[in-house]
Amino acid sequence: MANLMHNLNIQIEIDSELYSKNPDSSALGRKIINNSIELIYEIGFDAFTFKKLGTLISSPESSIYRYFDNKHSLLLYLTSWYWTWTEYQLAFVTTNIVSPQERLKRSIKMLTKSVVEDTAVSFVNEVLLSEIIFSESIKAYHTKSVDEENKKGCFRAYKRVVQRVSDNVLEINPEFLYPHMLVSTVIEGSHHQKYFSEHLPALTDVKKNDNSITNFYTEMVFNFLEK
Amino acid sequence: MANLMHNLNIQIEIDSELYSKNPDSSALGRKIINNSIELIYEIGFDAFTFKKLGTLISSPESSIYRYFDNKHSLLLYLTSWYWTWTEYQLAFVTTNIVSPQERLKRSIKMLTKSVVEDTAVSFVNEVLLSEIIFSESIKAYHTKSVDEENKKGCFRAYKRVVQRVSDNVLEINPEFLYPHMLVSTVIEGSHHQKYFSEHLPALTDVKKNDNSITNFYTEMVFNFLEK
DNA sequence: GCATAAGCGATAGTATTACTATTATAATTG
DNA sequence: CAATTATAATAGTAATACTATCGCTTATGC
Numbered sequence: 001m002a003n004l005m006h007n008l009n010i011q012i013e014i015d016s017e018l019y020s021k022n023p024d025s026s027a028l029g030r031k032i033i034n035n036s037i038e039l040i041y042e043i044g045f046d047a048f049t050f051k052k053l054g055t056l057i058s059s060p061e062s063s064i065y066r067y068f069d070n071k072h073s074l075l076l077y078l079t080s081w082y083w084t085w086t087e088y089q090l091a092f093v094t095t096n097i098v099s100p101q102e103r104l105k106r107s108i109k110m111l112t113k114s115v116v117e118d119t120a121v122s123f124v125n126e127v128l129l130s131e132i133i134f135s136e137s138i139k140a141y142h143t144k145s146v147d148e149e150n151k152k153g154c155f156r157a158y159k160r161v162v163q164r165v166s167d168n169v170l171e172i173n174p175e176f177l178y179p180h181m182l183v184s185t186v187i188e189g190s191h192h193q194k195y196f197s198e199h200l201p202a203l204t205d206v207k208k209n210d211n212s213i214t215n216f217y218t219e220m221v222f223n224f225l226e227k
Numbered sequence: 228m229a230n231l232m233h234n235l236n237i238q239i240e241i242d243s244e245l246y247s248k249n250p251d252s253s254a255l256g257r258k259i260i261n262n263s264i265e266l267i268y269e270i271g272f273d274a275f276t277f278k279k280l281g282t283l284i285s286s287p288e289s290s291i292y293r294y295f296d297n298k299h300s301l302l303l304y305l306t307s308w309y310w311t312w313t314e315y316q317l318a319f320v321t322t323n324i325v326s327p328q329e330r331l332k333r334s335i336k337m338l339t340k341s342v343v344e345d346t347a348v349s350f351v352n353e354v355l356l357s358e359i360i361f362s363e364s365i366k367a368y369h370t371k372s373v374d375e376e377n378k379k380g381c382f383r384a385y386k387r388v389v390q391r392v393s394d395n396v397l398e399i400n401p402e403f404l405y406p407h408m409l410v411s412t413v414i415e416g417s418h419h420q421k422y423f424s425e426h427l428p429a430l431t432d433v434k435k436n437d438n439s440i441t442n443f444y445t446e447m448v449f450n451f452l453e454k
Numbered sequence: 455g456c457a458t459a460a461g462c463g464a465t466a467g468t469a470t471t472a473c474t475a476t477t478a479t480a481a482t483t484g
Numbered sequence: 485c486a487a488t489t490a491t492a493a494t495a496g497t498a499a500t501a502c503t504a505t506c507g508c509t510t511a512t513g514c
Binding site (some may be wrong): 276277278288289294296297298 | 504
């Protein structure tokens with residue numbers, strides 16, 4: 001699939017509560033973002049430290065701390081970036097499609113598949129970022145500070161994505177009681193299933209790299225909505 | 228619901244790869260387990276340390292290290308205990324029920340609701356433990372060491388639960404392609420939805436403490452199987 | 455019932471992590 | 485070109501996640 005966003009020069013703007021200093025405002029900031037994505041992808045978020053990142057980019061830890069309070073804040077930034085980018089992608093994939101069923105089908109596909117092509121939006125490698133989101137993003141909101149961060153608006157982008165797809169669900173079945181539950185189940189579920197397929201295959205039925213995750217959630221949703 | 232397991236004096240046996248020294252074999256070991264459950268429940272797994280636990284039970288850290296290599300191992304033990312206990316519960320809830328639909332319905336209910344009554348099996352507070360599982364258990368398998376621990380068998384109990392319910396699914400629809408995906412989606416999904424309802428309500432449709440999570444997943448499963 | 459071993463508490467110590475602070479130099483901006 | 489701001493270099497601290505030692509106590513085995 002040719003990606004329409006390619007070379008469109010779209011700017012992903014991230015709210016200021018998600019950083020101390022905007023990483024998009026300097027060369028060092030952009031270096032922090034794209035190298036952190038590679039490093040987290042490589043060694044996992046738990047083993048990731050600002051010290052290691054500093055070594056990788058040949059800058060002292062203290063410089064990184066000017067952009068983000070700690071590695072958790074950085075993860076919040078990355079997830080927010082991802083969901084903002086996903087929102088654009090969803091808009092592109094569904095625009096000009098008349099049938100709400102077809103739109104939902106395309107949205108589910110986009111949400112349940114990991115990204116395989118770098119759209120080269122901004123300075124971010126979206127292929128690696130999507131891998132990080134799939135496997136580490138729960139760690140962004142499964143903390144004791146969720147409520148506080150939620151109040152500050154750190155999860156706005158994710159919520160907008162869920163809301164957008166929920167609206168699509170209600171177009172198809174306006175009586176449906178659980179649009180948000182359904183959508184968040186699909187998103188989180190597909191992340192889990194991919195992880196299971198790679199690490200705990202007894203918990204899933206995926207043959208690596210087939211389309212069963214997308215097929216499963218697509219069928220699940222439409223059976224539920226059109227019973 | 229009167230709980231049949233109450234006062235049955237059932238022993239939950241945990242495989243030896245899940246501890247260095249069996250906590251069930253000494254008073255200190257049992258103290259470690261039930262106090263760790265309370266402490267993790269209170270301050271969350273991330274803030275939990277062996278030092279704090281040691282202070283709570285008036286024992287040095289080093290004594291706790293004799294039972295578990297680190298706090299991650301302890302969490303693995305607790306999750307394994309929980310799934311072993313859940314397996315027994317599932318057996319009880321479904322035994323003597325002829326209809327596979329009714330058995331599945333009861334299993335889903337048991338898997339999607341957090342425990343409200345302590346069955347007083349062994350030395351463990353199952354109400355608090357189930358809260359920990361719902362909110363922290365992803366952290367037990369979302370690590371770089373999953374594969375190694377999986378090989379050792381640390382997730383056997385969880386897999387048995389998924390397998391048991393999957394078999395029930397196949398009884399109802401032997402052609403169904405994704406029994407494990409369906410069951411693990413229900414389990415992980417209900418955990419997420421409960422968490423969302425408490426912290427990120429925009430991602431769900433739950434009114435606190437209603438039965439919507441159980442209703443949602445029950446409907447979802449049966450619509451999918453009986454389309 | 456006595457010897458042996460195992461379990462535990464008390465204490466000390468180390469490497470790593472997650473920061474904070476200070477200052478000099480380099481780059482930007484007005 | 486002056487003023488501001490960003491960065492690098494360095495140092496330092498408190499907490500975490502352990503490991504090691506040792507002496508006392510309590511089981512267990514004969």
